[in-house]
Ligand SMILES: NC(=O)c1ccc[n+]([C@@H]2O[C@H](COP(=O)([O-])OP(=O)(O)OC[C@H]3O[C@@H](n4cnc5c(N)ncnc54)[C@H](O)[C@@H]3O)[C@@H](O)[C@H]2O)c1
């Protein structure tokens with residue numbers, strides 16, 4: 460039944476073929492129009508009927524009737540989850556703590572790099588800008604088909620380090636109970652929330668959760684975090700009502716490898732990507748045909764034996780690629796596709812790195828498996844996909860901060876600027892601007 464593990468090796472020899480290659484990696488959008496309509500209906504309903512609508516959609520889509528009087532996951536559920544995990548799986552709790560520590564250390568490093576700006580003016584005043592935390596943000600933790608405590612850490616920690624006033628987490632509820640007052644939310648997510656000190660977690664998922672965050676009582680300034688196509692589309696439609704982090708779609712990995720790479724390592728990295736989702740894309744490009752052939756064999760045997768072979772069969776068949784190409788074309792493909800993750804399994808990765816600016820995250824050298832990034836080496840795992848890495852950045856502390864311009868003119872600066880400002884204002888046909896400046900000019 461699963462006969463798609465064997466991926467043929469294709470040759471890329473001509474730069475003119477690049478657009479076709481990149482286009483072949485775009486994921487199916489056949490249901491896009493349906494998704495758009497469904498999400499517009501849910502958001503419209505939540506906008507007009509508020510919480511009642513969000514509760515109705517939750518019941519319909521997730522099979523849980525929430526109690527509006529006890530909407531948040533209770534503090535005792537958080538505490539209980541952490542106590543149980545500490546007692547029953549101390550080594551898992553320890554791993555969670557290491558991840559949290561690493562992600563926090565990285566976020567703090569990021570914050571320390573963001574400096575305010577102050578430039579002196581000749582008359583004694585200043586112009587500048589400062590970084591300001593957002594007031595209220597919503598973070599989406601996916602929870603339909605799997606649980607993502609790592610994503611909770613990746614979305615909440617940068618917001619905490621940024622100094623956001625109020626952080627409201629949302630994640631889908633489940634009909635199967637976990638802990639009392641938890642609405643079926645995964646105990647590991649709850650334990651992670653407790654460890655992070657997250658106080659508000661609402662058991663609501665999909666477009667209705669995002670609609671309620673934006674139009675409802677939290678009235679958030681920004682929503683962040685990954686999710687399925689309904690989540691991504693809701694963010695797209697809410698942009699303008701509030702800010703969004705980025706539009707994260709199905710995950711992607713491009714491995715650039717030479718003869719120094721271990722075929723088993725490369726194959727396992729590709730499988731780690733492909734196992735996420737039938738829409739995931741895992742691509743290997745190498746100038747070494749022997750390596751490509753060895754990886755093809757490793758992929759086939761490892762996928763056949765995998766507990767996730769059903770997903771692997773779909774993602775590898777649709778978006779798995781083994782490409783024979785020289786260094787120059789490999790780099791050109793990476794720059795044109797701008798994949799979410801890029802692994803450099805080559806002997807001299809530092810020599811490749813300068814040209815590879817488009818990818819969301821680069822894993823430099825064979826020791827740097829992408830899985831370390833997913834689980835908290837430090838950098839955030841919420842990354843731009845679907846070619847948006849060309850112009851947007853990973854989720855981070857800056858996502859939750861905004862810049863504010865500051866103008867503090869001394870009287871002498873105002874006097875010096877007024878004549879030329881007046882001239883420009885007149886030329887633009889805005890006389891009151893000129894007069895406003897001029898009043899300062901004549902002021903003693
Ligand atoms: N990029 C990243 O960093 C990252 C990290 C973790 C997860 N993810 C991605 O997040 C996604 C998680 O998806 P998921 O589905 O498991 O969880 P999810 O929480 O994103 O979606 C579940 C919600 O979708 C809504 N929904 C489901 N079917 C619907 C329908 N027919 N109509 C309207 N709404 C509907 C429901 O409200 C449900 O609560 C995956 O694609 C995964 O790859 C990405």
Ligand SMILES: [Zn+2]
Pocket residue numbers: 731732735829830833
């Ligand atoms: Zn992954």
